[in-house]
Amino acid sequence: MLTYFIQRLVYVVPVSLGVSVFCFLLVHIAPGDPLTAVMPIDATAEQQAAMRAAYGFDKPLPVQFLVWLGNALTGDLGNSIATGRPVAGEVMRAVGNTLILAFAASLIGFSLGILFGFVAGYFKDTPVDRAVTALSITGVSVPNYWLGIVLVVIFSVTLGWLPSTGAGPGGSSAWKWDVEHLRFIILPAVTLSVVPMGIVARTVRALVGDILSQDFVTALAAKGMGRAGILRHVMRNVAPTTLSVVGLQLGYLLGGSILIETVFNWPGTGFLLSNAIFQRDLPLLQGTILVLALFFVFVNLLVDLVQPLVDPRIKRG
């Protein structure tokens, strides 16, 4: 068991390194010069060269990478070209906001998804199952930014029940878990939760149906287990795969959604990313992508570490 944990932890190092190389290159492969966006059009060649040197763009790529990586390891992701502020601070603030949104969305999406999936799988091929399946397919298929806009039209514009944009009455600066703030999170969280809910529901439905058709369920009935007892076995069997699907979805949610955060003006990582892209703010873009990718790696690590606790078939020791 311990070796398994250590092994998983060690794997994170090369994966993270690969991720950082990729983040770095991705941004440099993309066409367009970051400096032209911020420099005045009539800047002289010397001024441009000076700017380049200031940001280190004049050095060869590998050197740039090592410098960037070295700084990143000390928590310094450089300064934003657009605002001049440290990238690390900007990203962390955005990550905080995205985490709040992701937490709310996963709470809604995963609990409903698991519940719906279970009910549909248990009552397979009944009207209940068909209703849930239709709902989850719709959830996965509907473009969620469109759904977001529709929800805004209904609940904010027409009914006036909920605020349409922003992350709180006093702007994005200070999130609090109170009713005033929660009102702001309902619409984006619901919108964001629809896709993971659909995916989780469909996965759980298939799993439950599969488990119920297995011999050991008959064997459980044969030894006198009642409905509740059998259901408990089914849950334990469904848990491992559900956990990995949920982990994957959580990774996506933590990445923030560019579209939804834009629709709702939610000051998270997605919002930050779209700004960085439009402004060709290289350091900001790199930093944000790196942090998000590392988040993904971290969530997967977490799932890997929890997995053997729920599934004894994963090799121990």
Added chain:
Amino acid sequence: MRETLLEISGLNVRFSGARTVHAVNDLSLSLDTGEVLTILGESGSGKSVTLKALLRLLPEKRTAIGGSMKLDGIDVMGLKGRALSDYRGKTVSMIFQEPALALDPVYTIGDQIAEAVRRHTGASRAQAMDVALDMLKRVRIPSAEQRLRNYPHEMSGGMRQRAMVALALACRPRLLLADEPTTALDATVQIQVLLLLRELQKEFGMSIIFVTHDIGVAVEISDRIAVMYAGNIVEEGSAAEIIRDPRHPYTRGLLAANLHDAERGSRLEAIPGSPPPLATKPDHCSFAPRCPHVTPACLKALPPVFRPGPRRRVACVLGERAFTTAQQVPVHEAAQ
């Protein structure tokens, strides 16, 4: 001193759905306390369905089931809800063909046995674990204390089947149903499990209904053999009677198809054709299309049942003649 434990009469099982199958047709059978009966037959003859019907494990929605089953004074057909699950595992329990599939992969062996014990006796977790340990020792699983904490995938096939036996017998059932429990095992392990079952059966004084298509296994374990074809019993008798003096053409075919006496290089005797699809309930002898002794009467009505001795029966028009002229029955005599 015979004491009847189980009395099945006129059991009918019909599956509906995409395809209708009359899986069991007017089956009657009785079993004594402490007796081991083997139901012998090929795939699709309704052996396993009969066992499952006895535990009422067939899916209710797609199954029409008729007839009566009385076990130890219990009307099995009338059981519902809590009474039904009390009966399952306590009065009758079952072991399955594939122990790897019949055990829950994410629960330890100990937990799975203890769960059944707690369900039926209301024992505490610790007490139930003690029972589980005792059972694992009785089925001779080495280092039982450790095996208690093992998951099914950490055990060999033979070991898993022993664990399954331990689970099935933990609540001391009156009747054990064994659905081809040795089919998935190596030959050597097969014998061990059979001997173990025989021993435990004597020790606990329970009855066993053993289902198999392997005549060797049937002879090894049983007091009586019932040969099943197309959802009904075509011949029944003591193990010795069936082996030494088979009367039904199907039983003879089965015995002839057995490998044991085959000479190297000689062709194996096989029964031509395949079992009927049973889309409709048989109104004549189901074996007639494959029978070497078929007569016009075979195709007109269900065969009469001859009972030449106590607990001996044959369902065949040749029955009477077969008993008088034991050996040679003219082939296709009537057809020509």
